[in-house]
Amino acid sequence: MPAADFDRTPTARERRGDLVLAAVMFVGxxxxxxxxxISEIYGDEQAExxxxxxxxxxxxxxxxxxxxxxxxxxIVIALAYFAAVTIRVPEIYVGNIAMFIGLYTVGAWxxxxxxxxxxxxxxxxxMFAWLLITMYRxxxxxADKADVVAGAMSPFVAFMLIQxxxxxxxxxxxxxxxERSWIEASQKAVLEQRTADLEREREVTAAQAxxxxxxxxxxxxxxxxxxxxxxxxVQAGAARLVLDQDxxxxxxxxxxxxxxxxxxxxxxxxxxxxxxxxxxxTADAASTLSLDDIAELAEAxxxxxxxxxxxxxxxxxxVPPLIAVNxxxxxxxxxxxxxxxxxxxxxxxxxxRYDDEGVEVEIVNSGRAVAHLRPGLGQLGMRERAAASGGxxxxxxxxxxxxxxxxxxxxxxxxxxxxxxxx
Numbered sequence: 001m002p003a004a005d006f007d008r009t010p011t012a013r014e015r016r017g018d019l020v021l022a023a024v025m026f027v028g029x030x031x032x033x034x035x036x037x038i039s040e041i042y043g044d045e046q047a048e049x050x051x052x053x054x055x056x057x058x059x060x061x062x063x064x065x066x067x068x069x070x071x072x073x074x075i076v077i078a079l080a081y082f083a084a085v086t087i088r089v090p091e092i093y094v095g096n097i098a099m100f101i102g103l104y105t106v107g108a109w110x111x112x113x114x115x116x117x118x119x120x121x122x123x124x125x126x127m128f129a130w131l132l133i134t135m136y137r138x139x140x141x142x143a144d145k146a147d148v149v150a151g152a153m154s155p156f157v158a159f160m161l162i163q164x165x166x167x168x169x170x171x172x173x174x175x176x177x178x179e180r181s182w183i184e185a186s187q188k189a190v191l192e193q194r195t196a197d198l199e200r201e202r203e204v205t206a207a208q209a210x211x212x213x214x215x216x217x218x219x220x221x222x223x224x225x226x227x228x229x230x231x232x233x234v235q236a237g238a239a240r241l242v243l244d245q246d247x248x249x250x251x252x253x254x255x256x257x258x259x260x261x262x263x264x265x266x267x268x269x270x271x272x273x274x275x276x277x278x279x280x281x282t283a284d285a286a287s288t289l290s291l292d293d294i295a296e297l298a299e300a301x302x303x304x305x306x307x308x309x310x311x312x313x314x315x316x317x318x319v320p321p322l323i324a325v326n327x328x329x330x331x332x333x334x335x336x337x338x339x340x341x342x343x344x345x346x347x348x349x350x351x352x353r354y355d356d357e358g359v360e361v362e363i364v365n366s367g368r369a370v371a372h373l374r375p376g377l378g379q380l381g382m383r384e385r386a387a388a389s390g391g392x393x394x395x396x397x398x399x400x401x402x403x404x405x406x407x408x409x410x411x412x413x414x415x416x417x418x419x420x421x422x423x
Contacts, residue, residue, distance in 0.1 A: 006186040007111045010067035021101075022064035029056030029094040036090040045088045052091045055084045059098045066105040071119045074102035078123045082130060100174045107178020108185070120178075124171045131167060135160050215384065232260045238305060256303055290324045291316070291352055294331050294361070298350050301335045306365070307347045308335065314354030323409050326385035327361045330393070333378050334363035334405040342367025342402060358391070358410040363403075370397035382407070 010018075033052030040046055058080035062073040081099050084091065103120055110116035239253040298310035319327075331350060338348050346367030353360040373379070379395060382405070386393035391409030398404055 006189055008109050008182070008185055008189075010109070014067055018066055019064045021066075022060055022062075025060035025063055025094060025098060026056055029060050029091060029098075032094045033089075033091040036092065041090060041092065042088040047087050047089050049090065051084075051087065051089045055080055055089045055091055055095065059084070059095045063098060063101060066102065067109045070102075070105040070108075070110045071115060074106045074119055074123060077102040078126070082126070085130075096170070100170065103171065103174035104178040104181070107175060108181035113182075120175055124175070127167065127171065131163065135163070218381075229264070232257050232264075260300075289328045290321075291319055291327060291359070291361075293328055294350060294352060297328070297332055297335060298348075301339065301348060304339060306335065306339045306342070309347075309349045311349070311351045312354075313351060316352075316354055317359075317411065319359055319411065323359070323389045323391075323411070326389045327359070327407055327409065329385055330382045330405070330407045331361050331363055333382055334365075334403075337378055338363070338365035338367065338403070346402065358408060360406065360408040362407075363405045364398070366398075366400070366402040369401045370403060373397065 030053065033049065033056055037046070037049045037052065059077055062076045066073045077095075077098050081095050083089075084095060103123060106116050106119050110119070236253075236257060239250050239257070242249045242253070295310050298308040301308040335348060335350070338346060342348075342365050346365055348363060348365040351360075351362045351364075353362065373395060382395070383393050386407050386409065389409045391407060394404070394406045396404050
């Protein structure tokens with residue numbers, strides 16, 4: 001929050017405190033007036049006692065509203081003070097305190113800082129002008145006394161210098177402490193605003209983290225369950241067809257279904273362990289899956305009824321675990337989709353390509369022609385995995401039927417063949 005936009009508004013408790021302050025000051029002003037009248041502080045020039053009661057009201061009652069209308073309150077108190085001193089009202093102590101509080105409040109609470117400065121400077125300049133006029137008048141009236149002209153530091157001159165010094169300290173203190181109060185309040189408001197912003201950002205970050213975890217869980221469950229259930233479904237269908245004619249083939253297929261079920265349970269167990277581990281993304285990155293395991297995917301795809309060729313192009317390099325897992329899952333999802341949608345007689349070709357810049361996994365399948373791609377959780381999950389690895393994903397229909405899925409991920413410099421050969 002910029003300081004220029006800061007608006008200091010009193011609370012209900014502070015307004016009640018101002019009422020108490022005004023009441024205490026009013027009682028103090030009455031007592032001060034009574035004692036000052038009895039002590040005759042102005043001698044024969046002293047005004048009537050009733051004027052002190054009026055002055056006490058004008059000097060203290062406005063303090064009840066000092067935080068709401070600081071400029072108006074300070075001006076009213078200043079005018080009352082000038083009038084009281086001029087006509088010699090028998091009360092000077094509480095009025096001085098009220099004047100100090102009024103000036104301080106203008107500096108501490110007035111939101112319009114330019115107006116606050118004008119009000120304070122105007123009162124201070126007026127007071128010093130009045131003080132100089134009074135000093136000049138007193139000097140003229142005392143000019144016939146010997147001690148006035150006895151030297152540069154006569155008692156009268158010393159008294160006037162003390163008055164000037166006291167007024168400098170008095171008004172300077174009111175101005176300084178009011179300004180400091182405003183600055184500290186504005187800095188506190190800025191810190192509170194920043195704290196509130198940080199709290200909101202923390203809540204948003206926490207919500208985003210939960211959303212990302214939900215997406216990751218959904219992606220992992222989809223990849224694991226969809227693949228293995230698809231394989232088991234195809235194998236179960238094949239077993240049903242040959243159940244009566246070829247018991248041995250049926251037994252082999254059922255063994256494959258059993259293996260797929262075990263694999264599914266094992267991967268689900270790994271997924272649950274990942275979710276229970278702090279920093280689950282790190283645990284996922286440490287998975288035992290690698291790009292070499294794509295060869296087993298191709299074999300399982302062939303056994304499930306989709307003949308799949310597997311080829312490695314280029315010199316294999318060590319791939320970071322997280323990238324390997326994501327590329328493996330992309331290949332897995334692509335083959336699952338091919339088995340489900342390519343139709344009878346379809347085939348697939350899986351290529352893992354290494355070059356100087358990165359690694360690429362391409363899955364091409366034949367089969368039914370695809371007029372247009374329908375967005376689904378599988379495609380969304382593959383794109384998220386490619387993006388999470390810093391790579392790109394292309395899914396395009398082939399003119400002769402089937403799909404081409406190409407995922408490319410750049411590798412860190414330390415893992416590139418060119419980087420290794422330069423060592």
